[in-house]
Amino acid sequence: MLEYILKRFGQSFLVLFIMSILVFVGVNLVGDPVEMLINPEADQAEVERVIRELGLDKPVSEQYWYFLTNALKGDLGSSFIYNEPALKLILQRMPATLELALFSLFISLIIAIPLGIYAGYKPNSKASKTIMAGSILGFSMPTFWVGIIFIMFFAVYLGWLPSTGRGEIGSFLGIESSLFTLNGLSHVFLPALNLALFKISSVIRLTRAGTREIILQDYITFARAKGLSEKRIVLVHILKNILIPIVTVIGLEFGSLIAFSTVTETVFAWPGMGKLIIDSIYNLDRPVIVAYLMIIVTFFVFLNLAVDILYTFLDPRVRLKGMNQ
Amino acid sequence: MSSRDQNFKNFWRDFSVNKIAVFALFIFLSILFVAIFAPLVSPTDPYDLNSVSIMNSRMPPMSEDFAGNLYVLGTDGAGRDMLSAIFYGLRVSLGVGVLSGVFALIIGSIFGISAAFFRGKYETIIMRIVDIQLSFPSILVALIILAAFGKGVEKTIIALILVQWAYYARTARASALVEINKEYIDSARCLAFSNTRIMFKHILPNCLAPLIVVGTLQTAHAISLEATLSFLGLGLPITEPSLGLLIGNGFEYMYSGDFWISIFPGIALLITVASINLVGDHLRDMFNPRLQ
Numbered sequence: 001m002l003e004y005i006l007k008r009f010g011q012s013f014l015v016l017f018i019m020s021i022l023v024f025v026g027v028n029l030v031g032d033p034v035e036m037l038i039n040p041e042a043d044q045a046e047v048e049r050v051i052r053e054l055g056l057d058k059p060v061s062e063q064y065w066y067f068l069t070n071a072l073k074g075d076l077g078s079s080f081i082y083n084e085p086a087l088k089l090i091l092q093r094m095p096a097t098l099e100l101a102l103f104s105l106f107i108s109l110i111i112a113i114p115l116g117i118y119a120g121y122k123p124n125s126k127a128s129k130t131i132m133a134g135s136i137l138g139f140s141m142p143t144f145w146v147g148i149i150f151i152m153f154f155a156v157y158l159g160w161l162p163s164t165g166r167g168e169i170g171s172f173l174g175i176e177s178s179l180f181t182l183n184g185l186s187h188v189f190l191p192a193l194n195l196a197l198f199k200i201s202s203v204i205r206l207t208r209a210g211t212r213e214i215i216l217q218d219y220i221t222f223a224r225a226k227g228l229s230e231k232r233i234v235l236v237h238i239l240k241n242i243l244i245p246i247v248t249v250i251g252l253e254f255g256s257l258i259a260f261s262t263v264t265e266t267v268f269a270w271p272g273m274g275k276l277i278i279d280s281i282y283n284l285d286r287p288v289i290v291a292y293l294m295i296i297v298t299f300f301v302f303l304n305l306a307v308d309i310l311y312t313f314l315d316p317r318v319r320l321k322g323m324n325q
Numbered sequence: 326m327s328s329r330d331q332n333f334k335n336f337w338r339d340f341s342v343n344k345i346a347v348f349a350l351f352i353f354l355s356i357l358f359v360a361i362f363a364p365l366v367s368p369t370d371p372y373d374l375n376s377v378s379i380m381n382s383r384m385p386p387m388s389e390d391f392a393g394n395l396y397v398l399g400t401d402g403a404g405r406d407m408l409s410a411i412f413y414g415l416r417v418s419l420g421v422g423v424l425s426g427v428f429a430l431i432i433g434s435i436f437g438i439s440a441a442f443f444r445g446k447y448e449t450i451i452m453r454i455v456d457i458q459l460s461f462p463s464i465l466v467a468l469i470i471l472a473a474f475g476k477g478v479e480k481t482i483i484a485l486i487l488v489q490w491a492y493y494a495r496t497a498r499a500s501a502l503v504e505i506n507k508e509y510i511d512s513a514r515c516l517a518f519s520n521t522r523i524m525f526k527h528i529l530p531n532c533l534a535p536l537i538v539v540g541t542l543q544t545a546h547a548i549s550l551e552a553t554l555s556f557l558g559l560g561l562p563i564t565e566p567s568l569g570l571l572i573g574n575g576f577e578y579m580y581s582g583d584f585w586i587s588i589f590p591g592i593a594l595l596i597t598v599a600s601i602n603l604v605g606d607h608l609r610d611m612f613n614p615r616l617q
Contacts, residue, residue, distance in 0.1 A: 011453070011457075015457055019469075022469075022473065023469060023472075023473050025473075026470075026472075026473025026474045027472070027473050029474070030473070030474060030475040133345075136599065136602055136603060136606060137595075137599060139602060140545065140549070140595060140598040140599035140602050141595055141598075141599075142549050142552050142553055142556075142569075142572075142591070142594055142595070142598070143553065144552075144553055144556045144557075144569075144572070145552075145556075145572055145587070145591035145594065145595070148572065148575075148576060148579060148587050148591070149588070149591070151579065152579055152584055152587075152588075156579065156580060252460075255462070256462035256464075256465075259461075259462040259464050259465040259468075260462065260464055262464070262468065262557070263464070263553055263556075263557065266557055267576075277468070277472070278557055278558075278559075281471075281472050281559060282558065289472050289473075293468075293469055293472060293473070296465065297461075297465075297469070300460060300461055300465070301460075304460040
């Protein structure tokens with residue numbers, strides 16, 4: 001058991017190491033950031049001074065070594081544009097992204113679980129077929145385009161909701177978030193719904209598949225034989241059993257919401273870290289690109305590690321398989 | 326009647342049960358036709374600078390210019406006919422999507438089938454890489470590639486191949502593992518056929534059904550992902566205007582109410598992706614033995 005966990009830890013660090021080389025070397029081969037930073041009228045001496053200052057005159061391998069040793073000390077370099085530590089820039093924008101992702105997770109669950117249970121409970125009804133067809137449509141709709149439609153309809157045409165930016169920020173129990181003010185909520189609603197759309201489709205499908213399986217189980221037949229009301233069967237027996245697989249998947253899906261929020265943040269000009277990375281790519285702000293990619297890869301690697309280890313505790317079959325490997 | 330005709334007849338009999346899927350297939354084939362013959366079916370050549378006039382920019386749908394040309398879907402900011410731009414855009418989007426899908430299918434099948442064939446450490450390493458890659462969302466994988474290596478046609482295709490190959494490898498390995506234990510593989514081994522021949526002439530054809538299902542769904546996903554990346558300005562360059570770029574171009578005009586520049590390319594994209602998904606979804610049900 002301990003050996004398995006250690007092995008997985010080792011693999012995670014190997015992945016991070018390979019990723020850091022790939023990202024760092026790749027980013028440092030593209031474009032010329034100096035050209036974008038410097039006044040076009042600057043003379044050769046000035047250009048050389050900036051190159052030296054940014055450490056770009058050294059070979060990539062040396063730059064990488066410098067980056068790696070500093071990264072292990074918690075310093076991911078400083079932004080070329082903002083002249084601030086890249087890590088600080090990203091951490092500043094992280095709450096906005098997290099709040100968007102959390103709110104959209106909430107929206108998708110509220111909408112998708114009831115629809116999914118219904119579609120699984122009465123698979124042949126007209127409404128269920130409409131729900132399933134709708135979920136394929138939701139799967140097929142490109143997120144960014146739906147975002148544009150939302151802005152066009154709700155913000156430009158109807159003028160109900162604001163289309164860009166993050167609203168007022170309120171504070172509750174020491175946590176600062178725009179979810180705590182009405183103005184903030186009105187700003188977060190459209191982007192969150194947009195981000196949730198894809199998740200709604202997949203959670204509907206997951207819930208429906210689970211419900212269809214559970215309905216065939218003996219304990220549901222038994223509950224019916226006992227004369228329990230259908231309402232109680234659905235709300236207690238089905239819902240309870242369906243939540244276990246859904247909650248596990250959602251842990252992983254939360255990560256993908258954060259990754260996909262780059263798109264939504266760009267469309268709605270949401271000041272999160274997704275918009276920061278896109279802007280940094282435009283501006284060739286190498287340290288921020290590298291720092292963002294490394295942070296998000298680290299996040300995913302350890303999220304998966306945590307889920308895998310959790311599984312070994314919950315499911316003995318996984319434990320045995322892991323040991324045999 | 327040859328057995329191939331018979332196979333096709335059986336396939337069509339099962340496929341045509343679902344009328345929506347048949348309709349989706351028809352729509353997809355029409356889109357494919359338009360994409361392939363875009364220069365012939367488009368009313369104008371949207372990238373011929375002589376026929377495009379800035380005087381005609383941002384005209385609403387169904388309007389006519391002074392020369393009496395009708396613009397069914399209106400024009401964009403540069404005065405291009407939207408309908409023609411969409412036809413050409415479909416060409417780029419489908420081309421990139423299908424090309425990357427085919428490459429990913431080939432690469433994924435080679436790794437998946439050889440992993441199942443040779444087993445041992447080789448299989449462990451390949452499947453570990455597949456697992457690790459599938460633990461990242463597709464957009465993140467594409468973002469890493471394009472952020473690190475810059476945009477461009479080849480780089481977008483490479484990113485899309487990298488996003489997809491792992492799905493094919495996993496599917497190919499799973500079905501190859503079942504096939505390898507069957508008797509015809511034993512007899513092929515007794516005939517001393519080379520490993521390559523057994524893998525690709527005997528095992529591969531029998532793994533095709535699940536690979537095709539994954540292929541349709543993945544291609545739809547690839548087209549949608551390419552549009553997203555191009556919209557973000559990370560995917561295709563302006564010289565290859567895919568649907569994603571067209572939507573992105575219209576985005577800036579949207580606040581002034583010129584809805585058609587963004588909306589119509591998006592509808593074209595949606596119809597394309599949805600029709601492929603509907604066909605793929607039905608194929609999956611057809612090939613799923615548990616539902617038969």
